[in-house]
Amino acid sequence: RGPRRPTTHRCSFCPYSSVLTTALACHERTHTGNKPFSCRYCKKLFKQNHHLRNHERIHTGKKPFRCEICQQSFAQSSHLLHHQRMHTDERPFVCGECGSAFRRKDTLRVHERTHTGERPYTCETCGRDYADRSSLF
Template sequence: PRRPRRRITHRCSFCPCSSLSATALERHERTHSTKKTFSCGHCKKSFKHPSFLRNHERIHIDKNPFKCEICQHSFAWRYLLLEHQRRHTGERPFVCGECGSAFGRKGTLLVHERTHTGERPYTCETCGRGYAYRRSLFGHRKGLHK
């Protein structure tokens, strides 16, 4: 009878994360690095991940096939065109279940919902004070921790 193969778990050198795939772990470990090793051949921008570089390079080779029929602005991704078109139509499909406020972008709704939940995901490393919005944390740092 064959013995079951033992699965090798690869552990992150920087945090408790682990993966069965060495490639996936390597990709994960790059998130801890400030080093940007993937450079654009058209300009001087560089990125941590090859997929971020590929997305960036689209701006240089005009791969924006999704065009707005109203203002002719074009986009690399269909979802960005749809999001943009809501600005023209005024459509606000994302509605807060708590107060009924409506938003054109899902991310804006998610941020708004913090006003109801009290969630404060942005914390000052200097004094520990928490903020619901990133811009509030930046303002706090600028004003108090120059």
């Protein structure tokens, strides 16, 4: 007898599977829309507990992620990562069409629309289409 193989748990809605029941439960909420985690301050609901924890920092003002270079603090680790790229000028997201490089993936996606002509955001007031959502405001 060798080591036991872990039991694989399968999603009820798609081919996804995991050996972790917690990972499967989290995944299945993407299908069901179930939001079992509630903010203690405003009662907003979340599918994942870590999204709730990130959200609650809006209310508490806690910023546990600190830049070692300039000491600026951030509420979310991803915001610290984006900030640190300002210091290092790291630009890991590269356009396959023209080679332009960007610090953030979302900035690359907006840039790529200059090549494709895609304008997925429509102004409800005037009906014009835009490549970037921020152009609507």
